[in-house]
Amino acid sequence: MSEAVRSILVVDDNEMNRDVLSRRLQRQGYDVAVAEDGKQALALVEATPLALVLLDIEMPGLSGLEVLQIIRKTHSAAELPVIMVTARHESHDIVAALNAGANDYVTKPIDFAVTMARIETQLGRRKAEAALRESEERYALAVRGANDGLWDWNLKTDVIYFSPRWKEMLGFEDHEIANEPAEWFKRLHPEEVSHVRGALAAHIDGRNDHFETEHRMLHRDGGYRWMRSRGLVVRDQTGAAYRMAGSQTDITEGKVADALTGLPNRILFIDRLASSIERARRHGEYMFAVLFLDLDRFKVINDSLGHVVGDELLVAIARRLEGCLRSSDTVARLQTEHTIARLGGDEFTVLLKEIGDVSDALRVAERVQEGLSKPFTLNGQEVFTTASIGITTSASHYQTPEAVLRDADTAMYRAKSRGGARSEVFDREMRDRAVARLQLETDLRRALERDEFRLYYQPIVSLATREITGFEALVRWQHPERGLILPEEFIRVAEETAMIVPLGWWVVREACRQMREWHVQRDPQAGMIISVNLSPKQFSQANLTDNVTRILADTGLPAGCLALEITETTIMDSTEYASAVLAELRQLGVQLAIDDFGTGYSSLSYVHRFPLNSLKIDRSFVSEMGEKGERSEIVRAIVNLAHNLGLDVIAEGVETQAQLDHLTTLGCDYGQGYLFSVPMAADAATALVITGNENAA
Secondary structure (H helix, E strand, C coil): CCCHHHEEEEECCCHHHHHHHHHHHHHCCCEEEEECCHHHHHHHHHHCCCCEEEEECCCCCCCHHHHHHHHHHHCCCCCCCEEEEECCCCHHHHHHHHHCCCCEEEECCCCHHHHHHHHHHHHHHHHHHHHHHHCHHHHHCHHHCCCCEEEEEECCCCEEEECHHHHHHCCCCHHHCCCCHHHHHCCECHHHHHHHHHHHHHHHCCCCCCEEEEEEEECCCCCEEEEEEEEEEEECCCCCEEEEEEEEEECHHHHHECCCCCCECHHHHHHHHHHHHHHHHHCCCCCCEEEEEEEECHHHHHHHHCHHHHHHHHHHHHHHHHHHHHHCHHHHHHCCCEEEEEEECCEEEEEECCCCCHHHHHHHHHHHHHHHCCCEEECCEEECCEEEEEEEEHHHCCCCHHHHHHHHHHHHHHHHHCCCCCEEECCHHHHHHHHHHHHHHHHHHHHCCCCCEEEEEEEEEECCCCCEEEEEEEEEEEECCCEEECHHHHHHHHHHCCCHHHHHHHHHHHHHHHHHHHHHHCCCCCCCEEEEEECHHHHCCCCHHHHHHHHHHHHCCCHHHEEEEEEHHHHHHCHHHHHHHHHHHHHHCCEEEEEEECCCCCCHHHHHHCCCCEEEECHHHHHCCCCCCHHHHHHHHHHHHHHHCCCEEEEECCCCHHHHHHHHHHCCCEEECCCCCCCEEHHHHHHHHHHCCCCCC
């Protein structure tokens, strides 16, 4: 497939939706362009070779339907497929989109597996159309295919001839199928009847110069086979069609095999899994298991060694998996059948039939882990990888293959979240957590719009004078149903969904606004400082300095009264980039601090490279600090070396008088913790600022 055919345009006014969908499509190997509104989308359609458009139906300005109608004026459904994305389930919206020329639709929240299947279906049809146009004469001669099933349809009498080979493909003898079109249509998969009829009508009516479809046909054995049907009409002198002849080719093998590895693909795996589900339903003693594998660090290998080596690794993984299961004593002892499939990207599945209980599946997973732990030699270089494996069994009484894969996938993500290179068995608590996580993510996306976030403020105290010199701004979520939620519960979700960026900038703006208000209410010359933590994703943004400059200008807060805290690991991930960005912020006049210092195990020799004002000692060092303990020596070393570099030291998590006395003795400059004050709401902090803050501890 050419680069143009791999290009997908995602159109959605919600930045998070665009980001999540585009990243997942990129993981599947597609080039992705994004547009935030209809005007931008139309410009990209005009200027960029595209294979498909994912178009949100509801957008400000031009709606998705209006954009679709404009696209269809210059691009047919065959030339540029459009799949509508809608949160609505009303049939009139879907019907309106289809009538306007949409090829398909998906609903929110998006089921990515279904979306990918529909994308691949549309791109497959587009590719077939392009190939057909390039070799029109070859397709016109398709009826000569010696191994194809032939058909010849008299459109005037509505009698159709099916060759013996056509009938044999479906498992029937010549005399068992009559010469009626209904024999064809009643065997079509229900989801594809309208598509095939529409394609036939389009060719007969002269709207298409050929007929070709790929669809499923019911076999005598109860399963479906993938067929490619082609045909051409014969017209009389007036141009009216009176006869149509064509061929039927069994393309099941090509449809159900992964092109890269040769393993069964998702379609075949789903078919075999469905058969196992049906067998388990009929025979209660029958049990099967599914292993869902996702390679750990595959993106790192792809990015560092290139996609060619990445593809070679996937092929090697496929062969290694086959070897593990073929030679496994465990599998032989179980006398079980198995199906290994590649679902896409670096995801593989294994269907184990006739197992005794879940321990059998665990033994197979252990054998797979052992097999994958050995190095792969690719292009003369040794490559190591591991896999996270999720396991589920038919003991959960599944009704659909999609439900089995959903739960196995959930278990796999649990394994990955626990460090990878391990296996996890699905249980219902995982599903409950997954549902709760999804609900939390949904609520989080709406929380900013609904003004549900609040800032709490914890004083930072001078250990020399015991006066409050500033506050750290800490975000809380005032959930309308669950009440006040602490950041430990939602920050990680915000980071994983990129919500942390808009949330982070809201925190900076609100903190600056509040501090400016306190300056006005008290003594503008007091110079109290507000500290705000920057997330790694915020810190990596190209417009970081511009955003900070704009917020300071909008709120009127002097730059020197804002302290931005960046974690040690964030800075050490890319020291050159960090040094440049910190220099820009420092030139702006903003104060800079390394947060959680000591947890990243970086050398203090690096610190002098950065234009910092202070270090914040992580609370773990303070809590374990004793008179002569190792932690005390670490704190002493940090304080001494920081002072030698001209930096202030702030200790987090100060909770006892003994800790305070010890920190004071060591020469620590500032402290923050429950000994001085718990984080407080804005009104309580305001009262503290107005009444004065002497003798904070």
